[in-house]
Amino acid sequence: MTDWAALSYVVVDVEGNGQRPPDLVELAAVRIEHGHLGDPASWLVRPPRPITPFAKQIHGIANEHVAAAPAFAEVSAEVRKALDAPALVAHNAHVDVGVLERELGDWECPEVFDTLKLARRLLPGRPSYKLGSLVEAFGLDHGLADMQKPHRAEYDTIVTARLFAHLASSRSLEELRGQSKRGGDDEPSLF
Incomplete structure (x- = not known):
């Protein structure tokens, strides 16, 4: 049985503009x-379409906040470098992977570990599997008081990384792979 820490991971989170897609x-x-865990890298980018009021209400990023930000094409090389790892981790990963695949075109998504699926399977019976509920239940936000708040990409990435480490700590890599691969647990994207 291989220890989960034998593999390198990149944990990601994206925030969207509320458009479809x-x-x-x-x-x-x-x-x-x-x-x-390493140090997080983050990018604020100017989307081609405006941020909807609903999305702004969720993450707090307004059109004026991104007006002077680079377009994604200007930072895509940095993002590709940051995503270069044998495995990707995200909470409700199909959302993040879908956005990254659209934005990066020919990007080859590595093996994916979805903390939403893992939490549902490894922690049955919880009242909620939302990231915020799991963060609160396990105290995963300690030391982040001065940092951006929930639903901002850097914060969500750090707490997702901590959640993954919490879930993985007493399990083998093979067990994590088996629990993360099963389908059917994706939630729709709100934004």
Whole structure:
């Protein structure tokens, strides 16, 4: 049985503009190497279509906040470099992967570990599997008081990385792969 920390991961979170399909507004990534979290990288980008009032209400990013930000094409090389890992981790990963695939075109998505699926299977009976509920239940936001708040990409990436480490800590890589691969647990994207 291989220890989960033997694999390198990149944990990602995206925030969208509320359009269908969503355009990228913010992206963050943090690496997990040998079981240790690295420093997060984040990008605020100007989407081609406006941010809807509903999306702004969720993440707090307004059109004026991104007016001077670069278009995604200007930071795509940096993003590709940050995403270069054997495995990707995200909460409700199909949303993040879908946006990244649209934005990066020929990007090859690595193996995916979805913390939503993992939490539902490894922690049965919880009242909620929303990221915020799991963060609160396990105290995963300690030390983040001075940082951006929930529903901002950098914050969500760090707490998702901590959630993944919490879920993985007593399991083998093979068990995590088996629990994350099963289908049917995706939730629709709100923005």
